[in-house]
Amino acid sequence: MAKVSVRDLTMAFGSYVVMRDLNFDISERDIFVIMGGSGCGKSTLLRHLIGLKEPASGRVLYDGEDFTSAEPDQRERFIRRFGVMYQSGALWTSLTLAENIALPIEQHTELPAKDVRELAVYKLALVGLSGYEDYYPAQVSGGMNKRAGIARAMALDPDILFLDEPSAGLDPLSSRRLDELILQLRDTLGSTVVVVTHELASIFAIANNSIFLNTVTRTQSATGDPKWLRDHSDNSMVREFLNRGATP
């Protein structure tokens, strides 16, 4: 059974429809990429998947259970399994990087303070931020904020990890390390990863499944393995996107 299923999802802000009739499945241990032009609704789709925005119509299901119409208590159960990194990082500015990661751990586990700190230090090390534990978000760069956001998303070893443009603003080496980290997380923890990204190199390196959102038609143009779509998609726009504008 699919880990995440989206059925007939329409997303709108008031009367402005961003995307309509989205239908796709994300299987367990997938690394699933959401692609599309800037402003087409990728972040908005992510917000629907994690329940921060209600669909105009349609449903989101996790393991076949309806998430959209679930009661708040039930929803809480789903949300516990998520780890989310926002496009802006969205670290809590009044806490240090280590405290940002420690806070969810303190909230959801009974670990003693020392172990919590150790976990936070370890998660920061995974994203290459060793030594910056006691800096405040305002004292580190944009890319570092982003990486700390990824570390925080991984704080509770989530079942499903949602990353909104994790590699935007990172240098090529950091972004390469990030790809490796995502693959490792999938392989060691068995996490399912949903990533919004434009970076083709990264898409082909990690993703095994994807959706392409089309700004013009306002709906999905293709789903499937991006490597296959690059060469075989019947939609020329998708092929063009995956070939960086060169028409094959």
Added chain:
Amino acid sequence: MSNEDSSPTASWRQEEGGLVLVLSGRWHRGSRPVNEEGGRQTKWPDSFETSELGEFDSTLPAYLLGRLREIEQRESQLAAGLPENLQALMELALGVPEQSDAKVSEEAATGLSSLGKATTHAWEAVGSVVEFTGQTVLSFGRFVTGRSSFRSRDFWLILQGCGVQALPIVALISLLIGMILAFVGNIQLANFGADLYVADLVGLAMVREMGAVMTAIIMSGRTGAAFAASLGSMSANQEIDALRTFGFNPFDFLVLPRLLALVLMMPLLTIFSNIIGIFGGMLVAWTLHTPPELFYAELLTAINPTNSSLGVFKSVFFGAAIAVSGCLQGMKAGNSSVAVGDATTRSVVASITSIVVLDSMFAIAFTILDI
């Protein structure tokens, strides 16, 4: 080019080859307004004529884009005749079709419709206050039954911010208010040789009204606004969303500690303000020849435990009103820095209004109850 320095001109001409848009002159940010000739067109030009065109900067492509956008019959291809660089810029600008339904529609506001809008907005505002208060009560319920948590360190920091750190400003304002009351009272009462009753006047005014109300107003400008600004910037930065997705209830985590801190601190600040205000009155009376002992003795005949607890009692409600207005405006602030500023302003207006309204309701209630 002959027209190097002439003003920018755009004229439409109907020629044999079709509709021609002739561009000429020098297009600069500093140049004179564009001469438009040939009226409004409803058709895409068939060609451009630019032999008289001088230097241009972004004003020309901006003008062209504006005119072409107005035309209803569009074609996907731009007609020939533009200089190469301009052609390229225009193709870029026209490359991504305009998302017409994404445009923010500005409906012409007639008197009646704006009245209707204002009414719905006011009604929605009432709804959101009621909903927010309800959420806060639920959150308080979870706190009392031990099912909610916030970081105790946050709580102590907030407590400090709206307690100890507010003492100097509360002291200053209360001292001055007490002194002003004494001066004004003395001028009137001295006419009747009743100078001593300044003690009654200052004492009663402070403990019943001025202490609580002045403290509340200071705290709405100081602490209420700070709550709105800090929660507002958290919501602009998606920090509140991040709390939600980590299973924190933003009410329990952000609103409740602020509410509790203010509700705890307001009565203490009010007592402090009462004492300082009466002290200020005493100083003034002293300079006007009423010795402190006499002032004190007279004061004790005027105030008793009942009336001196009225202001303190009210201050609890004022504290709750300030915290709710500040947090409500902060939490529903939009996602920009302008929105944060608006939220701060609105929170101060809302809390001062609710303080005055609450105070009048208390005045009526106390009159009916005859206290």
